[in-house]
Amino acid sequence: MSESQPIGVFDSGYGGLTVLKSIVQQLPHYDYVYLGDNARTPYGTRSFETVYHYTLECVQHLFDKGCRLVILACNTASAKALRNIQQLDLPIIAPDRRVLGVIRPTTEVIGNYSKTGHVGILATRGTVTSESYVVEIEKFFPALNVYQEACPMWVPLVENGEHRDPGADYFVKKHLDRLLNQSPNIDTLLLACTHYPLLLPKIRQFAPADLTILSQGDIVANSLRDYLHRHPEIDAQCSKGQSLTFYTTDSAEEFEQKAGLFWGKPVRAAWLKL
Template sequence: MIGVFDSGTGGLTVLQALAHDLPGQRFVYLGDHRHAPYGNREPEEIYQLTVAAVERLFGLGCRLVVVACNTAAANGLRRLQQTWLPSHHPDRRVIGVLVPMVEAITGVPWMADIRTGRHRGEPRTVAIFATRHTVRSGAFVEEIGKRAPEVTVVQQACPVLVTLIEQAAPEAVLRRAVRRYAALLMRQLGGVPPDAVILGCTHYPLISGLFAEALPPGVEMLSQPDITARSLAAYLERHPEFDTADGTDAPPPRFFTTGDAGKVSALATRFYGRPAVFEPIGAA
């Protein structure tokens, strides 16, 4: 099985794209709703919670896990891959949603030797809307800068937006919040529209229309779920040992939560696009 992990429910937008594009793969989803949102926690705590969640998915039989949480990926995925995984589970792998976005923006494969040459495309500006922790980590700025220094990256934190989405706030409330964050971004840019926008939180695709409405016409909006799905398909081609397909459509994904399974299941349909019944799993 392939595990998909998020701090809460937003990762279901990624799972939906994965299941649609890779119908032969068997997926299991884990939401750490007991500790959500991660954006208000300290980096070390985010890392430890991520390790605990990955360990649980390994315990459910997953050999490959997709960290579908930008905050978790930005604050500790590299450390998890380089230190914890080799010493605890050397035969398993963990990947995240941040890498595919960096590759899509820069056109440079993640494993490319960036010391021997950098991508030199047309100068452009990419804007990122994300949680406060993802912005503070600087992960997008750092990794894009290594590979494509001609790309200017401007970040805008969106405090409380995840909470509003999780609470199913009225559209008028969400629209006001998105307009406020879009206005702050445009102020940073001196009124000049960015060439492209990344919705750097898995919750945000649910209100992508509000972002498009709040931004100037013609700004390209990159879909993180779709890009992640394409990236996973390419990864499985390179690493067939993690491919769970057997030539037939896989059964529906299983869903687990560290929180209240009933409440999470009721909310999940909005994110997954169809009923998603969660099972409880003990929290670390």
């Protein structure tokens, strides 16, 4: 394939890098383009209309970069924008392209991890308010009891590099306790924000030892691999040159400084003008 047609991965900031990392580990042969809308993060506190507008704009930029398939590696964007983009926009602007999210793959399997039928969701306020997880889980596991807790301080703690500090203990324990107090039978916990895996050591510190804690990276990567297998026509459109390109809507220098925390090693990024 002469023209690069990478898989696009979008997030409102840095958290989607944890998803991209898992995807690249499982599907290393493809080309990838990552776009972080750092200039307008966080999305979690913004209205549905604003998140939809921002997400669609960034998806269009990834289409302009040649992407035929875009993953919204952002729970808030998946909750507030994905359905409209899929149903209203793609048929008009790009009927031959696809946009997928992170909520559907997770809700398709979450019930398989719980023995008690009680699961907890830790997420941003926007994701919790959208009720997206409750609605989607109902489709696949109607008997599952779902409890949610919004954690508005967790993303700032991670992005400010304070997630390992003792000061983070209060906020992690506070929201974990609030969630677990909703039901003594919760045995499975989903980190429904791509920033939260960086808080996993703190979460495990305050969580019961037998609690199953799920991060989304591997789940989404497994789902994408299955999707490409089931849709060979889409797979054939994705170029396979093992390249990685990173864009940010804010300072490339600052992105490079912070991205390594999520990616696990230094990255080189370019600024993308909105």
